[in-house]
Amino acid sequence: MTKANYITCGLLAGALVLGGCATSNGTSIYVPSAPAPGFDPPPARVEPEPAPAPQTSPSRPAVSPAEREPTPSPSYRDEGETLSGAAASLIRQADSLLAQGNVPAAIGQLERAQRISPRSPEVYFKLSEAYVAANNLGAAEQFTLKGLSLAGSNVRMQRTGWLLLADIRRARGNVAGANQAEARASSL
Amino acid sequence: MAKSAKSRKNSKKSASGKAPASRRSGLWGILGRLILVGLVILAGWMVYLDAVVTDRFEGRRFEVPSRVYARPLELYDGTSISAGALGRELELAGYRPGNGSSPGTYSRSGGRFIISTRGFTFSDGAEPKRRLALTVSGDRVTDFRVLIGPSSPIVRLEPAQIGGIYPAHKEDRILIQLSDLPPLFEDTLLAVEDRNFYQHFGVAPMSIARAMWVNLQAGRVVQGGSTLTQQLVKNFFLSREQTLVRKGNEALMSVLLEWHYDKQDILETYLNEVYLGQAGVRSIHGFGLASQFYFGEPLAELDLHQVALLVGMVKGPSYYDPRRHPERALERRNLVIDVLASNGSITEQEAMRAKARDLGVTSRPSFSENRYPAFIDLVRRHLARDYREEDLQSEGLRIFTTLNPAIQYASEFSVKQTLDRIDPGNGDGGLQSAMVVTSRDSGEVLALVGGRDPRFAGFNRALDASRPIGSLVKPFVYLAALAQPQRYTLITPLQDKSFALVFDNGQRWEPKNYDGLERGDVALHTALSRSYNLPTVRLGLDVGVDSVVDLLQDLGVSEAIPHYPSMLLGAVPMAPVTVAQVYQGLATSGFNTPLRTIRQVTDASGEPLSRYPLAVEQVLDPAATHLVQYAMQETMQEGTGRGAYRRISRDLALAGKTGTTDDGRDSWFAGFSGDLLAVTWVGRDDNGPTSLTGASGALPVWADFMASVPQHGLSPVIPDGVQYHWIDPQTGALTDEFCEGARLVPFIAGSEPTQTRNCGGTLQRQLRSWFEGLF
Numbered sequence: 012m013t014k015a016n017y018i019t020c021g022l023l024a025g026a027l028v029l030g031g032c033a034t035s036n037g038t039s040i041y042v043p044s045a046p047a048p049g050f051d052p053p054p055a056r057v058e059p060e061p062a063p064a065p066q067t068s069p070s071r072p073a074v075s076p077a078e079r080e081p082t083p084s085p086s087y088r089d090e091g092e093t094l095s096g097a098a099a100s101l102i103r104q105a106d107s108l109l110a111q112g113n114v115p116a117a118i119g120q121l122e123r124a125q126r127i128s129p130r131s132p133e134v135y136f137k138l139s140e141a142y143v144a145a146n147n148l149g150a151a152e153q154f155t156l157k158g159l160s161l162a163g164s165n166v167r168m169q170r171t172g173w174l175l176l177a178d179i180r181r182a183r184g185n186v187a188g189a190n191q192a193e194a195r196a197s198s199l
Numbered sequence: 200m201a202k203s204a205k206s207r208k209n210s211k212k213s214a215s216g217k218a219p220a221s222r223r224s225g226l227w228g229i230l231g232r233l234i235l236v237g238l239v240i241l242a243g244w245m246v247y248l249d250a251v252v253t254d255r256f257e258g259r260r261f262e263v264p265s266r267v268y269a270r271p272l273e274l275y276d277g278t279s280i281s282a283g284a285l286g287r288e289l290e291l292a293g294y295r296p297g298n299g300s301s302p303g304t305y306s307r308s309g310g311r312f313i314i315s316t317r318g319f320t321f322s323d324g325a326e327p328k329r330r331l332a333l334t335v336s337g338d339r340v341t342d343f344r345v346l347i348g349p350s351s352p353i354v355r356l357e358p359a360q361i362g363g364i365y366p367a368h369k370e371d372r373i374l375i376q377l378s379d380l381p382p383l384f385e386d387t388l389l390a391v392e393d394r395n396f397y398q399h400f401g402v403a404p405m406s407i408a409r410a411m412w413v414n415l416q417a418g419r420v421v422q423g424g425s426t427l428t429q430q431l432v433k434n435f436f437l438s439r440e441q442t443l444v445r446k447g448n449e450a451l452m453s454v455l456l457e458w459h460y461d462k463q464d465i466l467e468t469y470l471n472e473v474y475l476g477q478a479g480v481r482s483i484h485g486f487g488l489a490s491q492f493y494f495g496e497p498l499a500e501l502d503l504h505q506v507a508l509l510v511g512m513v514k515g516p517s518y519y520d521p522r523r524h525p526e527r528a529l530e531r532r533n534l535v536i537d538v539l540a541s542n543g544s545i546t547e548q549e550a551m552r553a554k555a556r557d558l559g560v561t562s563r564p565s566f567s568e569n570r571y572p573a574f575i576d577l578v579r580r581h582l583a584r585d586y587r588e589e590d591l592q593s594e595g596l597r598i599f600t601t602l603n604p605a606i607q608y609a610s611e612f613s614v615k616q617t618l619d620r621i622d623p624g625n626g627d628g629g630l631q632s633a634m635v636v637t638s639r640d641s642g643e644v645l646a647l648v649g650g651r652d653p654r655f656a657g658f659n660r661a662l663d664a665s666r667p668i669g670s671l672v673k674p675f676v677y678l679a680a681l682a683q684p685q686r687y688t689l690i691t692p693l694q695d696k697s698f699a700l701v702f703d704n705g706q707r708w709e710p711k712n713y714d715g716l717e718r719g720d721v722a723l724h725t726a727l728s729r730s731y732n733l734p735t736v737r738l739g740l741d742v743g744v745d746s747v748v749d750l751l752q753d754l755g756v757s758e759a760i761p762h763y764p765s766m767l768l769g770a771v772p773m774a775p776v777t778v779a780q781v782y783q784g785l786a787t788s789g790f791n792t793p794l795r796t797i798r799q800v801t802d803a804s805g806e807p808l809s810r811y812p813l814a815v816e817q818v819l820d821p822a823a824t825h826l827v828q829y830a831m832q833e834t835m836q837e838g839t840g841r842g843a844y845r846r847i848s849r850d851l852a853l854a855g856k857t858g859t860t861d862d863g864r865d866s867w868f869a870g871f872s873g874d875l876l877a878v879t880w881v882g883r884d885d886n887g888p889t890s891l892t893g894a895s896g897a898l899p900v901w902a903d904f905m906a907s908v909p910q911h912g913l914s915p916v917i918p919d920g921v922q923y924h925w926i927d928p929q930t931g932a933l934t935d936e937f938c939e940g941a942r943l944v945p946f947i948a949g950s951e952p953t954q955t956r957n958c959g960g961t962l963q964r965q966l967r968s969w970f971e972g973l974f
Contacts, residue, residue, distance in 0.1 A: 039873040039911040042851040043338035044281055084943065085832035086852040086914045087825075087923070097275035097353040104324075115810065119323035122641075122798075122813050123273065127353075129640035130873065130916075138813070150814065153790075157815045160788040163916040 037093030039130065090163030091132045098128035102137050114145045132158040132168045139175055143182075152179045166199050173199075245451060251436060252455045261471055261485075263374055263595030263803060264365045267578060268358035269602045270643075270798070271319070274333060275353035278340035279874075279909050282310045284605035285335055289314065291359040291604050293495040295561070302328055303496055310335040313346070317497070319357040322799060322807040326355050338909035361602055362575040364582075366592040369480045373487035374595065374803065377467050381501045384486075385466070386544045387510045391535055393427040397462055401428045401453035428453040431469045475509065476516045483516075493521060495561045503549065504556040507535040521560045529558060572656035573649030574602050577776070578796045580662070585809055586800070595803035600796050601643035606875070606908060610634045610646040611653040613904035618651050618881070621896065629883045632900060633660035635779040636877045641813055642783055642792035645875070647776070658884070661775045665758075666865045666882060668778060669769035669858035670730045670839075670893065672747070674785055674827050676739040676767055677727050679746040681823040684950035689826055690931045692720040693734035700740075700764055710736050710768060713859070713892070722928065724944070727830040728838030730857060732768055739767035753818040754784040754791055769858060778869055779878045785827060786854075786871040788918055789819030821918040822947045828854050828915050829945055831870070839894050840870065843902035852912035853905065857893030864888055866896030873911035877901055920948045932956040 094102070101124040108117035118141050125134045135158030142151035155176045162168035173196035180189035272280075272288050280288070289305050297304030299313030306313045311334050318328040329348030333340050345351060365371060377385075389396050395403055403426050425433070432452045456465060474482060475489035483492050486509055490498040494505055501509070511531040512519045521528035533554045540550035578600055582591060590596070614632045622630035634648040649659035658664075680687040695718040699709040712732050726734040739747060744767065748760045751771070760771055773781070776794065784791045792815050800808045831854035834840045839857040847853070855870020866881040866889065881896035883889060889896070917923070925941045927934035931952055934941050938958035 039914045040850055040852070041279070041337075041339065041911050042848050042909065044907050044909045084836065085829045085854075086912065087829075087945070088914045088916055091916050095275075095277055097273070097277060100352045115807070116323040118812060119321075119799075119810075123353075125813060126638070126641060126643075127273065127275070127277075129638070130911075153815050153817065156817050157787075157790055160790070160817075160821055160918060161916050 038095075039088070039092065088163065090165040091161030091168065092128065092130040094124075094131045094133050095128045098124040098131070098134060101127070102133070105137060105141065109141060109144055114141055117141050118145070130161055132161040132165070132172065134158075135161070136168075136171055136175055139179070143179065148179055148183050152176065152183070155179060170196050170199050245455070248448065248452050249455050252432075252452050253459055255436060256456065256460060256468070261372060261374060262366045262370065262593035264363040264371050265591045265594065265596040265598055266360055267362040267364065267575060267598045267600060269361045269600060269604050271321070271355040271358040271599075273353060273355055274314075274331060274340060274343060276341060276343045278343075279338065279911075280335065280340065280605060281338045281909060282307075282312075282335040284608070285312065287608060288356075288359070288604055291361075292357055293359070293491070295495065300330065302500065314356075316348075316354070317357055317500075319355070320805050321355065322801050322805055326357075329354060358599065359604060361571050361600070361604075362578075363481075364579070364591040364596075364598075365481060369482055370484050371478075371481050371488055372471055372483075372485040373491060374471055375467075375485065375487035375498055377463060377470075379487070379497075379499050380470075381499055381506060383503055383539070383544060384498075384501075384506050384510075387506050387535060387539055388513075389427075390538050390542055390544065391510050392430070392513060396427055396466070399426055399428075399457075401455075401457035402426060402450045407450070425449075426453065427469050428456055428465055431465060431472055432456060434472050434474065435468075473513055474516060475512055476520065493560050502553075502556075502559075503539075503545065504532065504536070504553040505559055507539070507553065508532040508558060508560075511535040521558050522562075525558060525560075532558070570654070571602060571607060571647075572654065573659050573661055574600070574607065574644070574647040574796070576649070576656075576659050577644065577647055577662060581796050581811075582800070596808065597801045597803065597805065598797060599799045599801070601638075601645060601798060602796075603645040606636050607646035607648075609907045610636055610648050610877075610904050613900050613907065614648050614653070614879075615651060617900040617903050621881075621891070621899070629885065629887065630881060630889065630896075631660060631664075631884050632879065632881045632897075633664060633775045634877065634879045634900065634904070635661050635775045636875055636904070637779050637783065637794060639783075639786045639871050639874055639876045640792070642794050643798075644776075644779075644794055644796045660880065660884075663774060664880065664882075664884075665772040665774045665777075666880065666886075667770055667860045668773050669860040669865060669867055670732075670735075671778060671782075671856055671858035671867050671869050672751075672766065672769040672771055673727060673730060673735050674831060674856055675747050675750045675781075676735055676742070677723065677830065678785070678819065678823055678827045679742045679750055680723070680738050681826045681947075682820045683742065684822075684947035687723060687738075688946055688950045688952075689722070689724040689829060689944050690926055690928075690952070691723045692931070693723055693726050694737055695719060695721045695726065695731055695734045697733060698737070708764065710765075722931070724830040724833055725838075727827075728833035730834075730839045736764065736767050740764060750819070751781060755780040755793065769860065775878045775880050778867070779876060782869045782871070782876055782878065784819050785824060785831075786876045787815075788821040788915060789817055789824040790815040791818040792816075822921045825915055825918050825921050826945055826947070828913075831856055832913065835870070840868070840898060842894055842898055843870075843905065846899070846902040847906045850912065851905065851910070852914060854913055855901070857898060859892040859894075862888035863891045863896070866891040866893050866898075868893050868897035868901040870901060870905075871913060872905065873913045875905070875908065875910055877904055879904075917945070921945050922948055922951065924951050926952070927956045927958075930954075930956050934958065 101120045105117040105120040108120060118138070121134065121138050121141055125138065128134055135154045139151045139154035139158065142154060155172055159172040159176070162172050173192045177189045177192035177196065180192060286307065294303055294305050297306065299306035299315055302315050302317045304315055314331045316326065316329050316331065319326050327348055330346040331354060332346050333343045345354065363371060429449050432449050436452060471485040471487065473486065474484055475486070476483040476492060478492065483489055487498050489509055490496060490501055494501065508521060508528060511534065518524065519528045519531045536550050536553050539545045540547055578598065582598065614634055618630055618632050631650055633650065635644065636646040637644050647661050649661045697709065697711065697717055699707055701707050710732050717733065721731060721734055744762050744764060747767065748762055751760055756777060760766065763770065780794050783794065795811050797811045799810050802808055832852060835843055835853045835855055840855045843853065851872060853870055853872050855868060858867030859865070864882055864886055869878045879897040879900040881891060881900065923943050923945050925934050925936045926944045927938060928940055928942055932954045933952050934956045935958060
């Protein structure tokens with residue numbers, strides 16, 4: 012189904028039929044404020060890794076895609092967005108600040124990264140790590156949950172998140188919760 | 200008092216009648232005693248003045264207002280901004296169009312920008328001076344490069360100052376030190392105001408004598424022989440009136456000041472105290488602020504011609520105001536330059552070049568504190584939780600807020616433009632509006648509009664207009680229901696049929712649909728996307744009013760919420776900012792994200808005092824939230840919000856909800872994209888009826904705003920335990936993707952239908968396979 016939708020999206024985007032389709036660059040569709048001039052298309056962005064396209068749910072596909080009526084339908088995606096290059100560089104800065112023990116400055120840089128890539132799970136897992144370093148495990152747990160809410164079907168992100176959650180819960184004395192999270196990680 | 204009592208006593212004695220000789224010696228005696236008494240009084244007075252001078256000068260702590268900054272613009276490949284918005288942003292941050300090579304200037308050709316930053320020290324790291332090149336294309340920054348300066352894939356511009364928190368006397372200043380002075384500044388100041396500053400002891404008797412002679416001849420005070428020290432004393436300790444007694448005090452205090460403190464101390468204090476202009480009720484004190492106020496640049500960056508103008512203005516800041524009286528100001532400036540040339544501080548050529556420059560004054564002051572009154576109002580309320588008002592007014596704190604000038608501009612414009620269209624004649628119809636925009640995933644308040652006139656610092660409707668939210672409450676009713684997947688799914692049929700509730704007190708409540716129609720059974724998602732009242736109340740009563748109230752409280756409503764069934768249709772008053780808070784949880788996957796207007800407060804030297812970090816807390820069931828988001832997207836595409844797409848590109852996936860209260864008293868819209876959450880309200884201050892609905896009042900404002908801001912569409916990630924299935928809308932059975940009318944609907948695992956309906960979709964399937972084979 013994933014593949015079929017992906018291709019449908021490609022076809023339909025070409026025909027400007029369906030809202031909710033996106034390019035395969037790993038982020039949601041970006042819509043400029045004014046109609047983009049045809050002669051000046053935004054250059055393709057280089058992403059660290061291509062992520063699967065967001066899924067859309069074309070309804071009433073009674074006829075072949077090219078002939079179909081423009082039928083909007085709610086948009087969703089299988090996994091979170093990839094980290095932008097700028098956000099990745101801020102996370103590297105935060106890493107070195109954390110290594111120096113400067114947790115507040117690291118959190119400052121991570122919040123900048125969060126504003127740039129707010130739908131990418133990595134940012135929240137990093138924030139969680141920083142809050143572990145700040146010994147604020149409550150906040151760390153919540154940021155891990157937020158990251159997991161964006162991991163979707165990305166197994167690598169899921170594993171990172173569940174293992175992080177297991178560690179944090181164990182440190183908070185929530186053994187049952189930790190075991191549960193660990194079980195989720197190993198079931199992937 | 201003491202003096203006159205003594206005099207009376209003396210005069211009594213002299214009236215007692217004695218011999219002439221003894222009278223003469225008596226007179227001398229009286230005179231001697233008078234002088235003695237005078238000296239004692241003078242000494243006492245000096246001691247008093249000395250105490251005043253040292254006390255004030257020792258505890259010399261200028262009351263420096265706090266500065267409020269917009270969020271700094273982050274530039275990197277991918278920054279979401281239009282070329283026009285970048286231009287406005289640069290102007291707001293005090294950049295001047297120019298060659299882009301000297302700090303604080305930029306050049307633009309089409310979408311291509313060269314920007315020379317001034318650098319800024321943030322508490323989490325410094326942004327050094329850099330020269331940047333970038334192109335804005337398709338409302339996005341591309342080809343971002345650092346031409347000069349330390350390389351970085353991302354750079355923060357200096358934040359624009361958007362307001363200040365002033366002491367009662369409205370003195371504003373930016374403190375400077377002697378080391379901040381540009382070259383020639385001190386020479387210029389002393390050449391014009393006090394040539395013998397380093398020689399005199401506080402007063403210059405020759406200057407005073409000359410001034411007195413002139414004044415005596417004129418019979419009034421026409422000339423001052425004041426030294427810088429005297430000017431400082433005058434501003435610092437005394438009233439502005441010109442009397443002999445005050446002159447005397449001024450001289451005495453100047454001498455005392457010089458006696459206690461060194462010249463550098465006195466000069467630095469003078470530089471920060473001197474009055475240099477007026478901006479409304481705010482008075483501009485010190486060269487540091489004057490430089491920003493007139494040139495939009497830090498003092499250290501001023502050129503000779505600018506230095507000459509500022510120094511020249513000391514004589515009469517209002518008479519030589521370069522914005523109001525440019526000719527006078529120019530003449531005065533050139534006179535100052537001539538003085539510098541004649542005393543050899545600069546060459547004739549340098550003087551010629553400086554005099555050839557124009558005044559270089561920005562057309563408007565670098566910022567006006569009335570620009571964003573509604574937003575600053577919210578900032579002050581947030582600050583009041585942690586800071587005392589007097590500290591905010593005097594400690595020179597730096598407050599870094601979340602305001603996004605481009606988003607603020609777009610919201611003000613959308614409110615104004617739409618209201619002028621639906622209520623022409625400058626608000627004669629009495630319609631008002633308010634708007635709140637937040638960043639969806641961070642809860643930062645990016646823009647706030649408190650009324651149709653965004654500069655009016657009065658009633659802040661975004662915070663204080665607490666009005667019934669109408670159907671904006673419905674998503675929470677459906678959320679409470681969908682959190683019970685064993686009972687409700689998006690396709691559960693609900694009864695759209697009238698009924699009456701009779702309360703214990705005999706009161707009868709008979710809710711109706713907005714259009715008065717009844718439709719029998721409707722699918723749950725349809726009832727929400729079309730905002731039908733009857734099925735909503737039935738659903739709400741079934742899951743319980745309390746569970747809906749609980750949800751709202753979990754999402755941050757602190758005010759009491761009535762537990763009446765009418766709350767299911769929005770008989771809950773909320774201010775727009777509270778609605779934004781509540782919708783934040785819906786817009787993310789169930790995470791309560793407290794709204795923030797402040798990122799950080801630092802002291803005057805940039806040391807952090809408090810941080811207001813991003814915080815998230817999962818309070819809603821993410822799976823049920825995803826299902827509600829589905830229906831709210833449907834609202835935009837097929838339901839009560841579909842009018843938005845007349846204005847907005849179909850490519851931008853959105854979710855939202857309309858709200859209308861009885862007789863159109865309140866027209867609401869709340870909705871979100873991938874990046875932004877916006878709440879709009881339209882109504883009358885007197886709570887009178889209008890002909891509007893949520894779709895015809897608040898929605899156009901919202902849609903206009905969303906269309907004018909570049910952003911990402913909404914595409915929520917499927918949460919754990921949610922699966923999409925193709926559904927036949929007639930039977931509610933699972934069906935095939937290729938069947939007529941099939942709809943892809945999310946279900947919480949285990950709640951999907953079990954029966955299946957097949958259709959003859961073989962041909963379509965073959966066609967699809969054939970298409971797929973092409974790729």
